[in-house]
Amino acid sequence: MKTDIFISGVGGQGILSIAAVIGEAALHQDLYMKQAEVHGMSQRGGDVQSNLRISDKPIYSDLIAKGKADLILSLEPMESLRYLPWLSKEGWLVTNSKPLINMNNYPEEAALKEALDRVPNKVILDVESIAKDLGSVRVSNIVMLGAATPFLGIAYEEIENGIRRIFDRKGQAIVELNLRALAAGKEVADRMMPKSL
Amino acid sequence: MSKLLLLGDEAIAQAALDAGLSGVYAYPGTPSTEITEYIQNKTEQSAAKVHCQWSTNEKTAMEAALGMSFAGKRALVCMKHVGVNVAADAFINSAITGVVGGLVFVAADDPSMHSSQNEQDSRFYADFAMIPVLEPSNQQEAYDMVYQGFKLSEELEVPVMVRITTRLAHSRSGVARKAECPQNELHFSEDPKQFVLLPAIARVRYQKLLDAQAGFLARSESSAFNRYEAGTDPRYGIIASGIAYNYLMENFPDGCPYSVLKVGQYPLPMSFVSKMAEECASLVVLEDGYPFIEQRLNGLPGQGSRVLGRLNGFVPRTGELNPDHVAKAFGLPSYETFELPDVVQMRPPSLCAGCGHRDMYDALNEVVAQKGLDSKVFGDIGCYTLGYLPPFKAIHACVDMGASITMAKGAADAGLPYAVAVIGDSTFTHSGMTSLLDAVNENSPITVIISDNETTGMTGGQASAGTGKLEAICLGLGVDPAHLHVLSPLKKHHDEMVRVIRQEMDYPGVSVIIPRRECVQTLARKKR
Ligand SMILES: Cc1ncc(C[n+]2csc(CCOP(=O)(O)OP(=O)(O)O)c2C)c(N)n1
Ligand code: SF4
Numbered sequence: 001m002k003t004d005i006f007i008s009g010v011g012g013q014g015i016l017s018i019a020a021v022i023g024e025a026a027l028h029q030d031l032y033m034k035q036a037e038v039h040g041m042s043q044r045g046g047d048v049q050s051n052l053r054i055s056d057k058p059i060y061s062d063l064i065a066k067g068k069a070d071l072i073l074s075l076e077p078m079e080s081l082r083y084l085p086w087l088s089k090e091g092w093l094v095t096n097s098k099p100l101i102n103m104n105n106y107p108e109e110a111a112l113k114e115a116l117d118r119v120p121n122k123v124i125l126d127v128e129s130i131a132k133d134l135g136s137v138r139v140s141n142i143v144m145l146g147a148a149t150p151f152l153g154i155a156y157e158e159i160e161n162g163i164r165r166i167f168d169r170k171g172q173a174i175v176e177l178n179l180r181a182l183a184a185g186k187e188v189a190d191r192m193m194p195k196s197l
Numbered sequence: 198m199s200k201l202l203l204l205g206d207e208a209i210a211q212a213a214l215d216a217g218l219s220g221v222y223a224y225p226g227t228p229s230t231e232i233t234e235y236i237q238n239k240t241e242q243s244a245a246k247v248h249c250q251w252s253t254n255e256k257t258a259m260e261a262a263l264g265m266s267f268a269g270k271r272a273l274v275c276m277k278h279v280g281v282n283v284a285a286d287a288f289i290n291s292a293i294t295g296v297v298g299g300l301v302f303v304a305a306d307d308p309s310m311h312s313s314q315n316e317q318d319s320r321f322y323a324d325f326a327m328i329p330v331l332e333p334s335n336q337q338e339a340y341d342m343v344y345q346g347f348k349l350s351e352e353l354e355v356p357v358m359v360r361i362t363t364r365l366a367h368s369r370s371g372v373a374r375k376a377e378c379p380q381n382e383l384h385f386s387e388d389p390k391q392f393v394l395l396p397a398i399a400r401v402r403y404q405k406l407l408d409a410q411a412g413f414l415a416r417s418e419s420s421a422f423n424r425y426e427a428g429t430d431p432r433y434g435i436i437a438s439g440i441a442y443n444y445l446m447e448n449f450p451d452g453c454p455y456s457v458l459k460v461g462q463y464p465l466p467m468s469f470v471s472k473m474a475e476e477c478a479s480l481v482v483l484e485d486g487y488p489f490i491e492q493r494l495n496g497l498p499g500q501g502s503r504v505l506g507r508l509n510g511f512v513p514r515t516g517e518l519n520p521d522h523v524a525k526a527f528g529l530p531s532y533e534t535f536e537l538p539d540v541v542q543m544r545p546p547s548l549c550a551g552c553g554h555r556d557m558y559d560a561l562n563e564v565v566a567q568k569g570l571d572s573k574v575f576g577d578i579g580c581y582t583l584g585y586l587p588p589f590k591a592i593h594a595c596v597d598m599g600a601s602i603t604m605a606k607g608a609a610d611a612g613l614p615y616a617v618a619v620i621g622d623s624t625f626t627h628s629g630m631t632s633l634l635d636a637v638n639e640n641s642p643i644t645v646i647i648s649d650n651e652t653t654g655m656t657g658g659q660a661s662a663g664t665g666k667l668e669a670i671c672l673g674l675g676v677d678p679a680h681l682h683v684l685s686p687l688k689k690h691h692d693e694m695v696r697v698i699r700q701e702m703d704y705p706g707v708s709v710i711i712p713r714r715e716c717v718q719t720l721a722r723k724k725r
Contacts, residue, residue: 011546027202027371036368037204040227040312041655044580046546051368061447062368062440065520067532078542084535102547104587107540115538 001031002055003153004064006083009075010100011043018073018145019050025154025162026054036062045102047079054153073148075141076100077124078107081115093122094148094189096140123147125188131181139181146185150193156186200371205361208336208372209275209303210235212343217378219270219298220248222258224627225656226277227312228366229305233275234659245380251653253662254598254627255280259287262300266356267392269384270298271347278306278317279597283628285322291356292326293402294392298381299347300356307363308486309517314578314597316515318487320463323358327406329413330358330463331422332439336370338461342422344375353413355406362485364517365440414464422461425469430454433505433527434477436470436490440518441483447520448529455481465490481526482506485518545586553714554581556686557648558589560694561617564702565591572615572702573608577601577629579621580654580716592619599628605643606636615702618645623653626663630670633707637675642705644698647671648686650716658719671709680708687714 005022009015019035026033036051051064066085072093074080080095087093095116099106107115116124127143134143142163149156160179167175203211210232213221223233237249248265252258255276262274276284281304288302304319323330331346333339342359350357390398417423428434435453437445438460445453456477458469474480480503482491491506505511505526512522524531548555558581565572576582576592577600584591594604601618609616620629625647636643649667653659663670671681682697684690694712701708 010544023202023369027200032371033202034368034370036364038311039231039367039657042311042546043657044546044549044583044655045544047544059370060443061520062364062443063519065447065524065532067534078540079544081538082541085537087535089533089535103542103544105542107542111540115540118538119535 001153003071004069005052005071005073006049006064006069006086007052007073008049008079008083010079010102011046011048013075013100014141015048015050015075018141019052021145021159021162021166022052022152024166025158028161029154029158031056032059034059034062047082049083071148071151073144075144077112077116091121092151093119094151095124096127096144097124098126098128123189123192127185130184134177134180134184136177139178142178142181143185146182147189149186150189200373202369203336203372204231204367204369205336205339205365206231207235208340209343209359211374212340213273213301214239214247215375215377216344216347217271217380218247218273219380220262220265221273221275222252222262223275224252224255224258224280225653225659226280227656228307228363229275229277229303230656232303251659251662255284256287259284259291263287263291266296266298266300268298270381272298273301273303275303276305277313278304278319279313279315281319281322288322289326290394292328292406293394293399295354295402296350296356297384297386299350301343301346301350302356302358304358304360305366306360306486311363316486318489319358319360320486320489323463327410328355328358329353329416330360332360332461333365334440334442334461336368336372339365340372353409353416362440417462417464417466418468420462423466423469424459425472426457426459428454428456431476432478433481434473435481435483436460437483438490439485441485444518444520444523445483448524448527460490465493470494479503479505481511483512483518483523546583547586548580548583549717551717552580553650553686553712554584554648556688556691557646557712558584558591560691560698561646562589562591563695564699568615568702572617573613574617574619575601575605577620577624579624581619581621581648584619598624599632602629602632602636602645606641609641609643616643617702618643620645620647622647622649622651622663622667623661626661630674633671634674636707640706643707644701645707645709647709647711649711649713652716652719654716654718658716658722667711676707676709680704680706682710684710684712685714686712
């Protein structure tokens with residue numbers, strides 16, 4: 001088993017909390033993992049990404065080679081496209097649909113849509129509105145993670161357990177909310193995926 | 198014991214704690230900051246007494262660590278690569294004094310300049326100081342090297358450098374811990390002259406350091422961190438140091454056909470290198486950072502032409518290495534992939550919405566626009582450096598911490614009518630105070646804006662050494678109280694700020710303006 005994931009977004013969006021849940025689940029299953037993060041300058045609203053690698057064999061590189069990623073998991077649509085050169089031809093792109101515009105040359109909606117349309121395997125969803133319906137935009141990240149669960153190579157229940165362990169100290173209500181967010185994300189992904197998968 | 202999921206930085210911190218650390222001394226700097234922060238968090242939770250308060254700059258950190266070592270205890274000192282420049286005087290001389298308690302010096306380099314002004318390679322500093330270096334390839338090695346580094350330092354009686362790069366510092370992986378050691382007892386050198394570097398003593402100490410070099414090399418040759426893995430194909434012999442080893446092995450998951458020398462400890466184990474030079478047609482050097490090893494081999498008569506690395510374009514001359522560079526160098530097949538769509542635009546970082554630096558620049562820009570070419574703004578290092586970018590485009594220089602004030606002074610000395618320095622509070626106490634004293638002593642016609650957000654914002658909001666003391670410091674240095682102003686950088690005070698900045702730029706002497714409002718990120722963290 002080996003899954004190479006690019007998690008991307010804009011500094012401040014909180015991509016690291018997604019990585020933390022996956023990492024927790026992976027380590028708990030005695031899988032090897034490496035997760036390269038971006039700290040520093042770009043956290044001030046610049047583009048940020050994390051290379052997350054999980055395997056049942058030892059992993060050497062902290063960085064994923066071009067064309068080898070199984071999944072791009074992105075909290076922002078343009079940012080999901082930035083890492084396409086790393087995605088394998090069979091890989092999946094799972095992204096939030098809502099742009100975060102903190103720059104003046106952000107692409108036109110139509111051009112962005114067209115570029116996303118060209119990616120063969122994708123799940124695109126508006127995580128914020130789903131999270132809002134669940135009662136809190138703060139669980140947007142976990143909705144996003146839920147939509148990626150079919151592609152992680154880790155059983156869904158293990159991701160649920162990861163959430164339980166990570167959010168445990170915040171109380172049962174928060175754990176439940178995050179589990180519902182995870183399920184809501186997964187439901188969208190299941191709907192968008194071809195049945196054969 | 199189950200494994201901990203740790204950043205490279207955190208693995209270093211945990212190793213130091215487990216090795217019986219008595220104090221960490223550091224000034225924040227990406228990618229080294231999380232080492233000290235981890236120790237601060239752990240110390241808060243435990244009864245163990247470990248010094249972990251931030252130092253004012255890297256030099257004070259290095260000196261305090263040396264003082265702790267003088268007193269027999271184990272000390273860790275951490276900084277980013279450019280911090281080593283600041284600490285260099287103390288650092289180089291600490292190799293001459295030697296140590297008593299183990300002293301591990303972590304230098305965190307930033308190839309590709311993810312968050313820095315340059316990509317200098319700290320291994321040259323260790324070479325210059327003539328001390329051993331440990332260079333981990335992964336988080337577990339980072340742990341093991343620091344854990345053993347204290348003992349190595351005590352045995353060899355010199356500081357030991359642990360050199361990491363951004364990628365390792367900020368990448369997480371599982372790490373297994375070793376047994377916890379107690380802290381050292383207070384004890385001193387048997388030689389009362391050891392730390393007194395008067396020339397007559399320094400000459401003796403320097404000779405001792407020179408005499409120890411053969412022993413350092415012997416330790417390297419026998420170190421488990423240096424490993425020769427014999428290959429079957431003699432076309433290449435590969436010397437891979439630190440994290441570069443991973444990028445090599447990533448490309449040969451079933452084993453590398455060429456002989457590989459994995460380097461994790463310096464001085465460079467030359468007997469392995471000689472063996473490789475005899476057995477292999479070409480020597481490839483893979484190292485993240487400057488061509489440090491490569492240069493050395495290039496210097497060997499007859500070897501130059503068959504050493505492949507950064508200097509002859511086998512791998513790129515600059516920037517961080519990655520698996521793709523190594524694949525290309527060895528002509529390995531690349532994977533089919535997607536093109537980068539041209540809709541993707543750059544997304545540079547920017548000042549947070551609501552940041553006080555924004556209001557400061559809005560006011561400053563208004564005055565500077567009126568003065569035209571007669572005025573230049575010398576920036577410094579911190580979040581406010583982002584004032585270079587649109588919409589502000591406010592600064593004309595950014596070089597090293599503290600340079601804003603002294604460069605403004607130099608330009609004023611040269612005849613620039615309106616020289617303005619913009620510096621943050623933490624940068625001011627790090628290196629700006631001495632600059633200000635120079636300006637005060639000559640009453641240079643400069644305007645210094647200390648944009649005080651009461652934190653070290655750029656590196657994540659660490660305590661700032663001058664919080665609450667800035668006016669007193671400026672007055673103490675001799676700034677005229679009539680030309681020291683504290684402002685509140687808010688939109689509603691814009692006109693007042695413009696007025697004060699204009700008035701002080703027109704004053705032909707030193708003035709200091711302190712716009713003060715807490716960093717909105719630090720404020721939000723406190724509320725959480
Ligand atoms: C010699 C050196 N040490 C450390 C750093 C890392 N560094 C860059 S900006 C910064 C903080 C600056 O804080 P402050 O001046 O208060 O400005 P702020 O970011 O809060 O606006 C630090 C520590 C550096 N670039 N150079
Ligand atoms: S982190 Fe603080 S100082 Fe830096 S840009 Fe944001 S608000 Fe301003």
